[in-house]
Amino acid sequence: MGAMTLIHTELCDIVGIKHPILQGGMGPYKTEALATAVTNAGALGVISCIGMAATLIPEAAPLDAARLFGSDPPAVILQKSIESVTKKTRTSGGVFGVNVPVAAEFVLASKMFVEQTIESCKADSDTERSLRVVVTSAGNPKPWSVLKKEGFQWIHVAGCVKHAKKAEAAGADVIVASGHEGGAHVSWDPVHSTVLVPAVAKAVKTPVVGAGGFCDGASLAAALCLGAVGIQMGTRFIATKESDFEPMWKQAVVEREERQTLVGRGLFGPMRFLRNRRAEEIVEQTLEDLPNFYLGEPLDSNEKILELERTGFVDLMDEKEDTALMFGGEVAGRIQNIPTTEELINNIIAEASDVIKTLPEKVLK
Ligand SMILES: Cc1cc2nc3c(=O)[nH]c(=O)nc-3n(C[C@H](O)[C@H](O)[C@H](O)COP(=O)(O)O)c2cc1C
Structure with missing residues (x-):
């Protein structure tokens, strides 16, 4: 070469x-x-x-x-x-x-x-x-x-x-x-x-x-x-x-296609997650609370999201694919190796x- x-x-x-x-x-x-x-x-x-x-x-x-x-x-x-x-x-x-x-x-x-x-x-x-x-x-x-x-x-x-x-x-x-x-x-x-x-x-x-x-x-x-x-x-x-x-x-x-990411409320604001059940749960919770989040409600008032994140990190360590918290961009859809x-x-x-x-x-x- x-x-x-x-x-x-x-x-x-x-x-x-x-x-x-x-x-x-x-x-x-x-x-x-x-x-x-x-x-x-x-x-x-x-x-x-x-x-x-x-x-x-x-x-x-x-x-x-x-x-x-x-x-x-x-x-x-x-x-x-x-x-x-x-x-x-x-x-x-x-x-x-x-x-x-x-x-x-x-x-x-x-x-x-x-x-x-x-x-x-x-x-x-x-x-x-x-x-x-x-x-x-x-x-x-x-x-x-x-x-x-x-x-x-x-x-x-x-x-x-x-x-x-x-x-x-x-x-x-x-x-x-x-x-x-x-x-x-x-x-x-x-x-x-x-x-x-x-x-x-x-x-x-x-x-x-x-x-x-x-x-x-x-x-x-x-x-x-x-x-x-x-x-x-x-x-x-x-x-x-x-x-x-x-x-x-x-x-x-490698497996996610370009439509398989979701944006929901994360630790310090919105985050893009690779789509799985945990990401969907976070988005559901985000949408429920959206008016407050959007107006800058302090994070500590959103116990449900914190709980989803806490258990999402534990499940990441335990390699539970559906409920692990995993961030990633739309470009995952272009990554195959x-x-x-x-x-x-x-x-x-x-x-x-x-x-x-x-x-x-x-x-x-
Ligand atoms: C898993 C993950 C964690 C990230 N954590 C941080 C971080 O701690 N600090 C930071 O500045 N950006 C963070 N980012 C953003 C990246 O530094 C980078 O700007 C972003 O991933 C670029 O977009 P792409 O994912 O389409 O390549 C993170 C991104 C990913 C995917």
Whole structure:
């Protein structure tokens, strides 16, 4: 096989990666194994913090953190995760990041995770070289410009043009425009990637990465045509050999068709679930309470949903397919295999370069 034609964009230079692909942060797992594999394959691997904080915030109490993470305090879980990814990516020379959700309910935990990330970089020169990025999501970007002063490349995830402009004003280096077809947290407003990505790319000067619905070379090429400098993928990375997700969850991604996801009320707002009985129960409950949810009723008044989530996480651990809580995007309908992360990324790049090369010949007359 000849040398692969690379796709090189501004994102590669800003972040220091070979391929313009970001792995989305994905709770409830640490995504330590996935982050390692993605980093070694030349894209940006990302450690996910949200599940680590489960013991700290009442909203996340449904998750049995001890079962997933052992008994270490959250900052120590992150510290060890950073150490592990640093060690396992040293030879490849790849770079990785940490995803810190900054939702209002989560903000004390967010501060702790950011402080730990800074500390881990100061403590080890290999970490300082390879942990280059912090990705903040699900909240107000303003307080987090401190990340730039600490020398990180700061990426913020936004679900609409208004929030993207806020991230730009706060000084983010890259903005991820996250469309409604994506897995897990989405906004109530159903603005999908084909509308959102070009709208954000037009509204800000900061480089934009598309998220939501991307899984292959054709969709990477499409994102570049829409004005993005790369893609962030969540659901596609679940179904890889190295990913930390339960085998049942990987299989569910492969089996679901494009209509088999549902949006219901989740921990910090609406979330997109892979369709099963538990997702249907959550949607039924969401619809019953919709007027209150929509108007921002506090989460603790919705005991039934919390109970469905709590037992959904337990059933996930017990591999009960019908009642397990599993998030995932519409793009599950386009995912039919479980490759290694390296195969996946190389195929995406090869396909995208082929699409880009052959398109002019096909359509320019
Ligand atoms: C299982 C799952 C968990 C996720 N958890 C997080 C998270 O903790 N933080 C975050 O910023 N985004 C989270 N996301 C969103 C992803 O980072 C990514 O933006 C999204 O999956 C992109 O859409 P796609 O699923 O169509 O690829 C999650 C997505 C999935 C599927």
